[in-house]
Amino acid sequence: xxxxxxxxxxxVGTAALGMFPLLNWQxxxxxxxxxxxxxxxxxxxxxxxEAALKAYGGLxxxxxxxxxxxxxxxxxxxxPPQLAADTNPDLVAAIxxxxxxxxxxxxxxxxxxCNNARRCYRNSKIQQMAKQAGxxxxxxxxxxxxxxxxxxxxxxxxxxxxxxxxxxxxxNVPIAKHHGIxxxxxxxxxxxxxxxxxxxxxxxxxxxxLTDIDRKILPTLTIIDAYRILTANGPxxxxxxxxxxTKTLIMSDCxxxxxxxxxxxxxxxxxxxxxxxxxxxxxxxxxxxxxxxxRKIIL
Amino acid sequence: xxxxxxxxxxxxxxxxVFLFLITRYPYDHGIVTEIxxxxxxxxxxxxxxxxxxxxxxxxxxxxxxxxxPLFGRFFCGWMCPLGTLLDIxxxxxxxxxxxxxxxxxxxxxxxxxxxxxxxxxALFSVHLWGYFDPLSIFNRALAILFYxxxxxxxxxxxxxxxxxxxxxxxxYWLYDYYKIVFMPENQAHYQQVLWIFLFxxxxxxxxxxxxxxxxxxxxxxxxxxxxxxxxxxxxxxxHSSCPxxxxxxxxxxxxxxxxxxxxxxxxxxxxxxxxxxxxxPEKFKSISYEWTWKPYHxxxxxxxxxxxxxxxxxxxxxGLLGIGAKNxxxxxxxxxxxxxxxxxxxxxxxxxxxxxxxxxxxxxxxLQPSGIQNxxxxxxxxxxxxxxxxxxxECNLCTQVCPTEAILPLSLAQKQxxxxxxxxxxxxxxxxxxxxxxxxxxxxxxxxxxKAIQFEIRPYTDPATGKTRMVKYPYVIKDLCIGCGICVYxxxxxxxxxxxxxxxxxxxxxxxx
Numbered sequence: 001x002x003x004x005x006x007x008x009x010x011x012v013g014t015a016a017l018g019m020f021p022l023l024n025w026q027x028x029x030x031x032x033x034x035x036x037x038x039x040x041x042x043x044x045x046x047x048x049x050e051a052a053l054k055a056y057g058g059l060x061x062x063x064x065x066x067x068x069x070x071x072x073x074x075x076x077x078x079x080p081p082q083l084a085a086d087t088n089p090d091l092v093a094a095i096x097x098x099x100x101x102x103x104x105x106x107x108x109x110x111x112x113x114c115n116n117a118r119r120c121y122r123n124s125k126i127q128q129m130a131k132q133a134g135x136x137x138x139x140x141x142x143x144x145x146x147x148x149x150x151x152x153x154x155x156x157x158x159x160x161x162x163x164x165x166x167x168x169x170x171x172n173v174p175i176a177k178h179h180g181i182x183x184x185x186x187x188x189x190x191x192x193x194x195x196x197x198x199x200x201x202x203x204x205x206x207x208x209x210l211t212d213i214d215r216k217i218l219p220t221l222t223i224i225d226a227y228r229i230l231t232a233n234g235p236x237x238x239x240x241x242x243x244x245x246t247k248t249l250i251m252s253d254c255x256x257x258x259x260x261x262x263x264x265x266x267x268x269x270x271x272x273x274x275x276x277x278x279x280x281x282x283x284x285x286x287x288x289x290x291x292x293x294x295r296k297i298i299l
Numbered sequence: 300x301x302x303x304x305x306x307x308x309x310x311x312x313x314x315x316v317f318l319f320l321i322t323r324y325p326y327d328h329g330i331v332t333e334i335x336x337x338x339x340x341x342x343x344x345x346x347x348x349x350x351x352x353x354x355x356x357x358x359x360x361x362x363x364x365x366x367x368p369l370f371g372r373f374f375c376g377w378m379c380p381l382g383t384l385l386d387i388x389x390x391x392x393x394x395x396x397x398x399x400x401x402x403x404x405x406x407x408x409x410x411x412x413x414x415x416x417x418x419x420x421a422l423f424s425v426h427l428w429g430y431f432d433p434l435s436i437f438n439r440a441l442a443i444l445f446y447x448x449x450x451x452x453x454x455x456x457x458x459x460x461x462x463x464x465x466x467x468x469x470x471y472w473l474y475d476y477y478k479i480v481f482m483p484e485n486q487a488h489y490q491q492v493l494w495i496f497l498f499x500x501x502x503x504x505x506x507x508x509x510x511x512x513x514x515x516x517x518x519x520x521x522x523x524x525x526x527x528x529x530x531x532x533x534x535x536x537x538h539s540s541c542p543x544x545x546x547x548x549x550x551x552x553x554x555x556x557x558x559x560x561x562x563x564x565x566x567x568x569x570x571x572x573x574x575x576x577x578x579x580p581e582k583f584k585s586i587s588y589e590w591t592w593k594p595y596h597x598x599x600x601x602x603x604x605x606x607x608x609x610x611x612x613x614x615x616x617x618g619l620l621g622i623g624a625k626n627x628x629x630x631x632x633x634x635x636x637x638x639x640x641x642x643x644x645x646x647x648x649x650x651x652x653x654x655x656x657x658x659x660x661x662x663x664x665x666l667q668p669s670g671i672q673n674x675x676x677x678x679x680x681x682x683x684x685x686x687x688x689x690x691x692x693e694c695n696l697c698t699q700v701c702p703t704e705a706i707l708p709l710s711l712a713q714k715q716x717x718x719x720x721x722x723x724x725x726x727x728x729x730x731x732x733x734x735x736x737x738x739x740x741x742x743x744x745x746x747x748x749x750k751a752i753q754f755e756i757r758p759y760t761d762p763a764t765g766k767t768r769m770v771k772y773p774y775v776i777k778d779l780c781i782g783c784g785i786c787v788y789x790x791x792x793x794x795x796x797x798x799x800x801x802x803x804x805x806x807x808x809x810x811x812x
Contacts (some may be wrong), residue, residue, distance in 0.1 A: 078693050114744060114789075116662050116691055118324060118483060123693070139478075143458065180754065181739045181771070200740040200791025204730055238692075239748035 034061075035295035036287045037252035037261055043299040045091035045227050048249035052223070053098060055295045056251055062220050065103030067168040071095050071135065072219070074175050074190055075111035075126050077236055078119040084228040085237040086120070087175045089129035091225050091249070095171060096133035107135040108163060111193040114236075138163070145196035152212025154205055159196030160217055172219035172255060176226040176262050178234035178242075181206060183273045185235050186262050187222040187255040188214050188284075207275040211282050214255075218284065222258040224250040226265055256285035261294065300573035300588060307377040308386065315380040315434075319441050322654060323484055323661035326696050333654050336702035339434045340364050340374065341520050342650075346703065348421045349647055356704070364527065371531035372524045375514055376552075376570030381433040384440075385503065385511055386552075392506045397554045400509035404554075406516040407568070411526070411601035412609045414519035419613040424643075425620060427676060429650030431519050439679070440499040442653035443668060447487045453477065454486060484661035488687070491668040491679060510552050515568065525567035530594050535564045535575060541585035547575040566597035620675065629672040631801050634683035634720045634782065636666060637690065638698040638709040641807045648705035651679040655697035655706060664688030665784060666697060683719065685784030685800050690719065692746035692783060707808050715747075720782030721804040722751070722775045729790075729797030731772045735759040741786035741798055742773050751779035752786060777804060 038052045053059050063069055073087035081089055092109065099107045109130040113120040117139050121127035127137045145159035164170060174190030181203055182189055191214050192199055202209045226248035230237045237243070246265060252258040256279045260270060270277055270289065279285060287293075315335045322332040336342075338359040346354050353361075363374050375382050417428045429435050457477055461470035505512035514521050541561070548556040555568035556575065576586040636655050639645045651668070659666035659681075665688035668679040681697075683690065695714040698706050709717060722741075730738035742752040754771040761768070775798075782800045790796035 078691065116324070116664075117485075119662065119691065119693065122325065141458070180742045180750075181737065198791055198793075200738075200789055203740050203743070203791065204736055204738050206737060233748065233750050235743060236746050236750075237748075238746060242748075 035293045037257050038295045039250050040297045041248040045088050046094040049094045051297050052251040059098045059102040063102040063104050063169050066105045068106045069099045069104045069169045070108045070167040071171045073173040075120050075124050076114040078115035083237050084230040084243045086124035087173050087225045088227045089125040092126050093129040093133040096135040100134050109135045109137045112140045154208050155212040158213050161194040164194040170219040172222040177230035178232050186259040207278040210275050211278045221253050222255040224258050224262050254286035257287050301577045304573050308383040311378045312380045312383040322658050333700050333702040336434050336652050339432050340523050341432050345421050345428045367524050367527040369532050371528040372570045376572040381437045388503050388506050394506045394510045396549045407600045408605050409516050410522040414522040415609045416613045423617050426647040433520050435650045435652040438652045442657040443489050443495045450482050487660040528566050531566050533590050536589045537562045538585045550578040626673040636697040636706050637714045637717045637719050638707045645705050648703045654700040655681045658696045658700050662694045663691040685787035689784040689788040717806050718781040718804050720800040722780050722800050724798050735770050740789050744785045744789045747779050751776050
């Protein structure tokens with residue numbers, strides 16, 4: 001009798017325990033029915049964006065009506081769009097339009113450039129396309145940097161552009177490029193465009209310093225422009241032979257995840273890219289690389 | 300007539316200022332903005348002495364030179380922006396009238412002495428005329444003094460206003476409008492501000508001694524035009540109703556009406572300003588302006604004795620300039636704009652007008668007026684300081700704006716293949732070499748399609764910790780480096796950079812290819 005009771009209770013108990021994963025999955029499905037990241041390829045920038053947003057739950061998931069949104073592309077270099085040094089202007093325009101459609105009150109576009117700002121904004125075509133799409137395109141003003149506490153391993157405090165800090169939502173739109181110092185420049189490195197001060201000094205002990213500061217200024221959403229990528233002589237580029245037309249877009253609300261996925265475009269492994277590795281180690285990532293739920297779409 | 304002259308002065312002044320303002324990136328309006336400087340009557344003469352032929356690009360100056368024997372020094376009275384600036388200064392400073400300036404009459408000869416001295420020096424291949432050219436002086440004053448000071452105050456004021464919460468909206472709009480139309484570039488910062496201020500300031504302050512002090516006693520262009528005006532055919536005629544009250548003598552801008560002979564005008568000095576007829580009292584109205592087909596002659600106040608003095612002074616100057624030693628250390632970093640002629644020719648043709656400096660300020664902002672590093676004639680030549688700026692890879696604008704073609708116009712493709720120098724690592728300072736740590740900001744910014752800075756990855760064992768790390772050590776590839784200096788500019792070291800651009804490997808074209 002006692003054995004039968006035991007077996008019954010045991011089987012019920014096991015069944016109950018067995019339900020747990022099922023229950024958890026249901027819970028996480030309710031909490032996060034969307035993938036961690038979306039990878040779209042095989043279309044023009046606006047098409048890639050549209051497909052990605054659809055798979056990711058729409059921009060309404062991130063941008064609410066009345067939000068002031070900052071779209072932070074890479075406008076760093078005085079190069080035309082086809083040399084893949086700056087973010088694709090058509091993608092920037094499409095993102096601005098999507099923000100407006102989602103109800104954003106104002107969309108601001110800016111970047112602290114490396115070459116002369118007027119040249120970069122103009123020749124990258126980002127100023128023209130973003131303005132046409134309805135964004136307020138501004139140049140960086142030196143008096144608008146606010147020093148914020150970083151309390152990192154190496155960095156104590158750093159000036160960050162106030163417009164970026166004040167924004168309700170931030171969309172980080174890097175272009176995927178080779179980089180001599182950091183191997184690649186993607187979402188994490190693109191955030192340097194809102195950093196003030198002596199940015200050159202960040203390149204000494206780069207992985208530690210970048211992740212220190214990025215920890216405090218992670219964006220709402222990262223959309224990696226891989227329509228064209230720069231495979232060599234980055235980040236400035238200049239040689240059309242280094243540009244590859246990959247027609248890809250990677251979207252995630254976790255910048256580290258987006259960067260990690262983009263490594264595939266360059267044939268790199270995580271252990272080859274120190275700053276992304278360090279970002280995982282310091283807890284900048286929302287999702288672990290082992291349990292990633294990526295939705296891949298081929299148009 | 301005086302009204303017509305005043306309008307002409309204002310129009311030409313505004314034209315010069317406008318041409319100056321649009322000398323900036325993107326420079327896509329198709330207007331040859333340096334044409335203002337080609338009005339200088341000195342340019343054809345001195346460039347003829349240099350090259351032995353006439354220069355067609357100086358056609359505005361030829362126009363002035365051809366019309367002057369007929370109309371006199373109309374350029375000085377109707378067109379010259381420096382003259383207009385002096386007239387404007389007169390309204391503020393209130394110079395003494397000609398009853399008190401008799402003591403300066405001896406100085407009239409000085410402008411001829413300066414002109415002749417400059418001509419003699421030019422014949423012996425020393426070209427210093429650019430320092431004293433009135434159009435170059437005006438452009439220099441605009442570029443280095445007036446415009447930067449104006450923008451400093453204007454931009455600061457508008458920015459401050461747009462920070463006030465109540466008027467933020469309209470102030471912001473005003474600021475944006477100002478930045479688009481008036482000052483799209485960044486605030487310019489220059490070297491040599493004090494010396495240029497003293498030079499221009501003294502010319503303006505001299506108005507306190509007499510009206511148009513510069514034009515009467517110093518300007519070599521005025522001397523040349525005056526020399527050509529000795530027989531001019533159109534000018535002041537005094538009628539018999541004149542009671543010799545002396546008011547026109549007192550009020551004349553140039554002191555060109557002798558106190559003891561008010562029926563004649565000193566044609567070498569008169570700038571056709573037509574103020575005399577306006578100041579002639581109503582009850583007399585004895586002055587009019589007419590063509591006189593039997594012109595009288597006004598002599599140039601420059602005697603043989605003075606000529607010999609000038610000759611002696613020129614010889615002394617030539618001698619002193621000629622025996623100075625060459626300081627190779629000083630010329631090591633004398634980087635010139637791309638497309639500059641070889642150094643001797645470059646110095647001879649450059650009139651220190653600051654057009655190239657001005658247009659560069661709206662781009663990489665590396666060109667500066669040079670100080671005296673080696674010889675006196677270093678002064679105010681354009682030189683690149685790569686810690687203040689760098690040469691933008693996609694820019695060739697300095698090659699497009701030189702009025703005397705001391706910098707030859709290069710296409711963008713040509714400019715990108717014309718090294719202005721060569722970068723060298725200063726291994727005592729450069730972080731990878733001095734501290735065996737990573738940096739590479741220089742390599743990051745190198746703009747050439749195949750980077751002129753590459754790196755070697757070598758292991759380094761830190762003696763303090765015993766740990767080994769891989770460090771990237773950068774090096775310059777001479778055949779790819781064009782000396783643009785962005786590496787020097789972006790080097791994160793606080794003071795001296797870990798990399799420097801020297802004149803090695805610079806290419807100076809002799810002529811357009």
